[in-house]
Amino acid sequence: MSAAASYVLRLADLSLVLGQRLGEWIGHAPAIEEDLGLANTALDLIGQARLLLAYAGEIEGRGRSEDDLAFLREQGEFLNPVLAEQPNGDFGQTIVRQVLIDAFQLELYERLATSADARLAAIAAKSVKETRYHFRYSAGWLMRLGDGTEESRARVQSALEKFWPLTVELFAEDDLDRAMAEAGVAPRLDEVRAAWILRIEALLAEATLTRPADRTYSWFGKRGQHSEHLGYMLAEMQHLQRAHPGARW
Amino acid sequence: MNENRHWPLYEVFVRARGGLDHKHVGSLHAADARMAIDHARDLYTRREEGVSIWVVRSTDITASDPREADSLFEPARDKIYRHPTFYDIPDEVKTL
Numbered sequence: 001m002s003a004a005a006s007y008v009l010r011l012a013d014l015s016l017v018l019g020q021r022l023g024e025w026i027g028h029a030p031a032i033e034e035d036l037g038l039a040n041t042a043l044d045l046i047g048q049a050r051l052l053l054a055y056a057g058e059i060e061g062r063g064r065s066e067d068d069l070a071f072l073r074e075q076g077e078f079l080n081p082v083l084a085e086q087p088n089g090d091f092g093q094t095i096v097r098q099v100l101i102d103a104f105q106l107e108l109y110e111r112l113a114t115s116a117d118a119r120l121a122a123i124a125a126k127s128v129k130e131t132r133y134h135f136r137y138s139a140g141w142l143m144r145l146g147d148g149t150e151e152s153r154a155r156v157q158s159a160l161e162k163f164w165p166l167t168v169e170l171f172a173e174d175d176l177d178r179a180m181a182e183a184g185v186a187p188r189l190d191e192v193r194a195a196w197i198l199r200i201e202a203l204l205a206e207a208t209l210t211r212p213a214d215r216t217y218s219w220f221g222k223r224g225q226h227s228e229h230l231g232y233m234l235a236e237m238q239h240l241q242r243a244h245p246g247a248r249w
Numbered sequence: 250m251n252e253n254r255h256w257p258l259y260e261v262f263v264r265a266r267g268g269l270d271h272k273h274v275g276s277l278h279a280a281d282a283r284m285a286i287d288h289a290r291d292l293y294t295r296r297e298e299g300v301s302i303w304v305v306r307s308t309d310i311t312a313s314d315p316r317e318a319d320s321l322f323e324p325a326r327d328k329i330y331r332h333p334t335f336y337d338i339p340d341e342v343k344t345l
Contacts, residue, residue: 033292036292037291040291059326140283142286144284
């Protein structure tokens with residue numbers, strides 16, 4: 001697979017996997033209003049994934065459709081960061097995972113909107129509006145839970161400690177990221193991180209939460225090295241297409 | 250369940266387009282006003298129904314008492330001169 005196709009696939013898989021995770025809340029959220037809120041965000045993410053997967057398939061040029069890429073790839077071929085596949089846990093963990101990724105996608109899409117790749121720029125320009133709302137939603141909840149009761153605060157702080165190391169991967173530039181940045185397709189990840197950390201630190205201060213210490217981290221979902229959680233998620237997500245190949249609505 | 254464990258109720262008003270009034274569209278539960286706006290956006294404008302949202306705590310609305318309807322509204326019934334129906338409308342006026 002070409003570098004360009006792999007890069008688009010990384011973006012696609014982040015949205016696809018996170019969208020699938022959020023979808024697991026449907027019918028289980030703490031209130032019916034949250035059920036709809038999470039479902040809306042999930043659908044936005046799946047919509048982004050569809051545009052990106054279709055584009056990745058076109059660049060690849062082997063005739064694979066968005067559905068082929070979503071439902072017929074193995075775990076090791078998924079290129080999402082490991083953070084996105086982490087289980088929902090409690091509502092606080094879901095919100096912390098969401099805030100960290102929303103802020104990342106927001107800074108990323110804002111910059112991708114001026115990408116040298118016109119198709120990617122158009123997808124990013126559409127997605128950034130959705131993502132701005134996603135961040136508003138998750139940031140609102142992080143403030144409520146962080147600056148809430150003793151229990152809600154303890155829960156989101158511990159979720160933050162748990163997920164913080166997994167954010168390293170989002171900004172760890174590898175050869176592929178570097179090549180895309182040099183071609184003017186993608187932004188430099190250190191620039192994205194600088195904007196991301198400002199945004200997150202301001203939010204943590206408002207939520208009265210403590211920024212965890214930075215730690216090293218060496219798992220790379222974006223190169224296909226995943227935690228044990230992704231396989232189970234894919235088993236559920238892909239079951240229908242695997243059991244009934246080509247099934248349609 | 251303990252009463253204060255429920256989120257308060259908010260009434261939602263949506264302006265469908267610029268120039269139109271905000272119309273009451275329903276109600277929802279939310280912990281605070283910002284959450285009420287978010288929920289209203291997700292519940293009531295997901296099919297592009299609006300360009301502006303108002304939310305107000307249901308308890309902040311003072312309503313007229315239905316039992317007083319007789320004295321509040323019936324006296325207007327025989328005051329037909331309050332309806333501006335005694336004017337000739339010029340032909341040039343197409344819509345009024």
